Amino acid sequence: MTPVCPCDTGKSYDECCGRFHNSDQAPKIPLELMRSRYSAFALRLHDYILSTQSNRSEDELKALEQSNAATNWLSLTIIDHGEDFVEFMAAYSDSTGYYAMSERSSFRKKAGHWIYQNGEAVPCNPPSVPARNDRCWCQSGKKFKRCHG
Numbered sequence: 001m002t003p004v005c006p007c008d009t010g011k012s013y014d015e016c017c018g019r020f021h022n023s024d025q026a027p028k029i030p031l032e033l034m035r036s037r038y039s040a041f042a043l044r045l046h047d048y049i050l051s052t053q054s055n056r057s058e059d060e061l062k063a064l065e066q067s068n069a070a071t072n073w074l075s076l077t078i079i080d081h082g083e084d085f086v087e088f089m090a091a092y093s094d095s096t097g098y099y100a101m102s103e104r105s106s107f108r109k110k111a112g113h114w115i116y117q118n119g120e121a122v123p124c125n126p127p128s129v130p131a132r133n134d135r136c137w138c139q140s141g142k143k144f145k146r147c148h149g
């Protein structure tokens, strides 16, 4: 059984963001790119994140690795999306607790491929933390206490 993609489409990783991470296929719309970047954060594929955004400096890679090192990405919710933007909420945890962030991301096309341009934080209401015996809010299907609890 192939694992479910972290980006919450319910598809297997190979059919969803895996084809962008592990092959030459490129996302055709910003929504696919945004999902694949979220999955790359969740799976710590920092090279992929760097390769799909406008800022590709060494410092940016180091900053990414550092900020993402202690973060567990738990769920992605798409709020709105259009021709060149995606607004989403992502829930995550670190050693200090559970959080969510929301952002309106802008994308542009460069040499025929969509890349992430920048993001603007928007206010969000974090999802409530599941009870210990509820299903985890990531897509594992396990109980919260056996997964990200």
Ligand SMILES: [Zn+2]
Pocket: 005, 006, 007, 008, 009, 016, 017, 018, 035, 036, 039
């Ligand atoms: Zn995916």
Ligand SMILES: [Zn+2]
Pocket: 136, 137, 138, 139, 140, 147, 148
């Ligand atoms: Zn989980």
